Amino acid sequence: MLPTPAPSRLARPHRAPRRVAAPLLLGLVGLIVWEVVARSGAVPAFFLPAPTAVAVRLGEDLATGGLLGFVLPTLVEAALGCLVGAVVALPLGYLVFRSHRASAALEPYIAASQAVPAVALAPLLMLWIGYGLVPIVVLCALLVFFPILLATVLGLRTLDPDVVDAARLDGASGWDLLRHIELPLALPSLLTGLRNGFTLSVTGAVVGEFVMGGQGLGMLVATRADSADTTGLFSALVVLCVLAMTVYGVLNLIERRLEQR
Template sequence: MCLSINIRGFFMPQQGRVQAERLNPMQQMVKVSQSQKLLSWRQPGQAKQSWWRKHQLELIALPAGVLILIGLWALVTLIGNYPVFILPGPLLVFDKLIEIVADGTLWFHTQATLTEIMGGLALGLSTATILGYILAKSPILERLAGPYIVASQSIPAVAIAPLLVIWFGSGKLSKVLICALIVFFPVLINTIVGIRSVDPGLKTLMRSLRANRWQMFIWLEVPAAMPVLLGGLKIGGTLSVIGAVVGEFVGADHGLGYLINLSKGLFNTPLLFAALITLSLISLTLYLIVTGLERWLLAWRR
């Protein structure tokens, strides 16, 4: 009897704790989260090493790819012995790039193109996001407006650009509108897909918690659609560079597109390559900015 009492007295507190934990799921969640934090905690040196291991392929691949491309370019020009106006070597292009940077020519044309790109991105992204959200919430309106939107995108931007230059002149406004038109469609489609990809079960849960439309938008729809929206922003950022160049081809007296046209007429191929390299760097910079923004905004998903 005494033995049984001791055994029960020994085990009852543990049973009581088990029952208490079963009756308090919130405490279980807190304990689990605390244990996860303890398991995921690292020393600063370990965190740096893990970051390097995770991104070392990206950090090595890009410079290595550029060096390989430049090496192949130099090899082709050396073996082929092409004239300078056909295919200049990397050193000639680099010298020309240094020259137009030193005399301010490159910055004069680059800032004009950057202004058009930023204006076109702002106009195209805002318009496409607002309209995409409206169409995503109203399938009837999408069925009515969808054919007209698709038909407008079937016309090449090169064909619309002269008309916009006639209507709005050869200033920055026509170039901004061309950029916005090119950016508009992919961002619109991504917005519709992103908003409609929200889990219906989560919507039901938010309604059961008496969330209003604004709270549903801020706390559910925007976070759920963010990966798709940022994918559209990546596409739109690179396409905006194309839009600016197309507009400058049609009618402009400054900008990198104008510089390409000028160098083509003068058979100054090193200058043409320098302008193309600058455009590539702008596109790459926009892509990396959006990628960094994506990692920052979507850190909660990892």
Template sequence: MPAQAPDKRHLVAPWVLLAIIVALWQAGVTVGGMPAFLLPSPSGVLSRLVVMLSDAATWPYVGSTMLEALGGCVLGAAVALPLAVLIHRSRWVNAAVSPFLGATQAIPAIAIAPLLAIWAGYGLRPIILLCALLVFFPILVAAVVGLRHVDHSIIDAARMDGAGHAALLTQIELPLALPSILGGIRNGFTLSVTGAVVGEMVIGGEGLGQLLTIQRQVNDTAGMFATIVILCALASVAYGAIYLVERRSAVIQSLAGNRT
């Protein structure tokens, strides 16, 4: 029974925090007398959100942003994971690549987006590339850390049983490093959603970033808040789904370690 307490806290605490934030927001609007075009009330944002979600024209924007974010996350992972294996296995690759990895994070997305438009044209492709660049680093770091922290006694036992490099990687190292890798993907996907919105606002597109631009042009502040709520919901759902897979893989990892 006591083991269930943390799960209850994880379910209740976010809603308590959200209620406090909304209450403070409402109090600020009421007491401060802020005009709606500067800061709409929570009820005004909720009403606008309901209207948007009931409008069929909203969902293509949502679908486009999700496609860009998912495509960027997959592309970023497809590049980051093999590179993480190379860094883990080769000291030369590690020495050559490591000094440049931090530098890649110093370039703001809003500065890279116009260059991607010049190199890759406009539309879906440069936005997916931008998302991939944003998710690349957290996935790479998480994968390298996960691979380096695999229990060496398990690897030594597998080598004594005759496991080669490929078998060690696919059957021992990657499965045991999976929780860490999924943690990187989980954090990376939220960045990918951000990259999609930034790309749409700078390069142009058909997703929620474009919708935000339209709403800004007509001073639809409540609509902008509602769109931001949708973006937060998309990122939170993906974050939670990957977190559940991550926890399950951690349990499997623990069971595998106990067997050994």
């Protein structure tokens, strides 16, 4: 019996148009329904402006150049928070994987730390640290800590034991085993944790700006909400969604490139 040929990588590009077309089609349908509902008068424009009105306002905001100035602070806060969270979560995840005692001692507290919502942590950080960049970065780090830690532990615990045992028979241990065997094999899971963590970090930056001040999109959203500028609020939310989707897509692309090496 002839072996079944493995699926060729050449077939993957043919899936790309469908991966792009499906969300675009769904988004288009959603926009059409939104436009029809908004134009029908069933919902007052104060509560639900039409997509075309939001698009016009977004164009005005971009033309003045003021809106993009709010993107960079939020992105910097999210990046720093994700970096700090990863610096703590990655080695701690390896410790939980390697040591049964550490796993038994730390896992209940790590899980309990996720029961506290970010909105509740923000006022505490404001009291403890103050306002500005530092407390927002700490809040982002707390949000991304658990997903990155969980992805690290999961990626290491699902390694092929035969490969690890073979490496140990060849003399690999300690740092060499981690560098040449465990880390490369667990890399897809680690990258997934970092990708999801960065997306959460954007949310943390916005929540932090609501409570602790700042100069990013969160402050813009809060300001426009206070002034009942619904159309402007939707315009800022669109930019925020595009930012999160762009970060997610770029990290996803980096993950795929690294996996192909």
